[in-house]
Amino acid sequence: MDLNALRVFERVAATGSFTAAAQHFHRAVSSVSRQIRGLEESVGQPLLYRHTRAVTLTEAGWRYYEEVRDILERLDMATEALNQPHAEPSGVLRINAPVAFGQRQIVPLLHRFQCRFPSIKAELQLNDRVVDPVREGHDITFRVGNLSDSSLVARQLAPMNYVVAASPGYLARHGTPETPEALSEHDCLIYQGELGRQRWYFQRGDAAKEAAYELDGSLASNDAESLLRAALLGQGLVMFPTWLIAEELSKGALVALLETWRGEVMPGRRELYVLTPERRLRALKVRAFMDYLFETVSPTPPWDRWQEELQS
Amino acid sequence: MDLNALRVFERVAATGSFTAAAQHFHRAVSSVSRQIRGLEESVGQPLLYRHTRAVTLTEAGWRYYEEVRDILERLDMATEALNQPHAEPSGVLRINAPVAFGQRQIVPLLHRFQCRFPSIKAELQLNDRVVDPVREGHDITFRVGNLSDSSLVARQLAPMNYVVAASPGYLARHGTPETPEALSEHDCLIYQGELGRQRWYFQRGDAAKEAAYELDGSLASNDAESLLRAALLGQGLVMFPTWLIAEELSKGALVALLETWRGEVMPGRRELYVLTPERRLRALKVRAFMDYLFETVSPTPPWDRWQEELQS
DNA sequence: AATATTTATTGCGTAAAACGCAACACAATG
């Protein structure tokens, strides 16, 4: 019996897939297959049922998995606890985030973090579908809006702020809308995803409820990046989260509009969350990254600092 | 990090010796040395101080050892728990016993046990000095008399019965002593170990206390086997535990004497104990052997059945 | 119903790791 085989088994059990476990450990699937086969021989019975496109745990496998998961965790913590107080974080940090947020905010953040701690390596997985962080083996997951996995430790990172914006060229040609009502006279570039066309909502400071505006324009798309490019070319107005267009706002490539109102793309407010599996919260690399992250967004996230920069 | 290295580390920590761990795992000392070095590199600091003729744990090593010991135990138990109800005991059973008892009683018992369970392998270590079963890595330890290790689970196996015996030839030439007092007219072969010459003690059924007899004969030795051989040759009388001479009594090569009295070689009574480390009590191989052992000695140990055999 | 695709298994050759032998270093023991 081999510790490596146990780790492979844990990952196979968590994901239901030899392929996923192979990817996780950067190994060939055949290597995973042999590790599992060897483990089953050493414990004397099958731990997994093999199906066509997945594997599932046998009854014994399930019981063994629960034990092995805890044992591996405990071993890692015992090893971690040996680190001297000044030990530098090291190892592979696995991060998951929505695509656009990851590209624009996590990549530079992570870059600075890794400059500071050169022993850290990272695996950044970006996707917009809801993934299971435990199953995927992520150390840290960024999530927008609703949470649904109670085995994760969720911490609120920052509020999601939306802003309407247009290029200076567009505004020079078409004027600057001063109220949400004025938007109907403008070319609004609308996001149209699986849930249909987004409405824009506005709420003034003291109003009890945001008002919905069903707007239109020359372009609708399910690709935010395309809408952004069109806006930069002066085609129309967009409403996006500040973390998406903070750089363009800072550079003046886009101009924030209707700042007296708070904009949303659906009713209610949402927050940015960061999630970690409960057990891994104390790994040094995870703690270090979380500390760094929360230092970075305090008191104001970098993607919300463009307002301050424009004022100075 | 490797499971094998962790097991090696546990054994080194328990014994304080690379050499002992190497022997335990049937490996070269250099292999143990490298395993430990590799483990220290992977946890990032030394776990052992190297001295000239032993190693000791560092502070971190001690803390790690306590964790690793429990983790390995838990893993073994999780693996053990997977066994199906009808699984046959297998693996290496490590037994320690006093030399003579081991040779005469454990070897045949173990032989029958292994015939019944062919997947069992055994390592039988015999010595008369007091050893530390945890440190030595024994699964089962036989012990006579006093117990002093509270981390072991001790079960009483059987009372120690002593008997005076002589060969038929000796008795034909010198007559049969009918009382302890008559022994002074006989050639008593006395055990003389590190504690000096043994006195023989006798207690009649209803007497409150055993009486001591300081006897003499033509031979005194620290080697019980030699005294026994001399007795078989008709040289004199011996007093030995029944488990030592049960076979000779059964065959009539020696004749039990003074059976109305209970003989001892020191004041008070002693028991035979069998000890197992607390954690290993539930390993299938250990349980199976213990069950077999206690079945064998119930209601009467085989070394005390010669009385019944002579009567039938 | 046929075809394409995905996942896991296994033969085989290669690479990497573990091993043991032997020489050596060091300090305790007699």
Added chain:
DNA sequence: CATTGTGTTGCGTTTTACGCAATAAATATT
């Protein structure tokens, strides 16, 4: 001071793990 026991390290050999490629099996797609 010589001997002895324990641990370290260089080096060659043995063993294990790996990846590639072919294959099997069943699901998804057309």
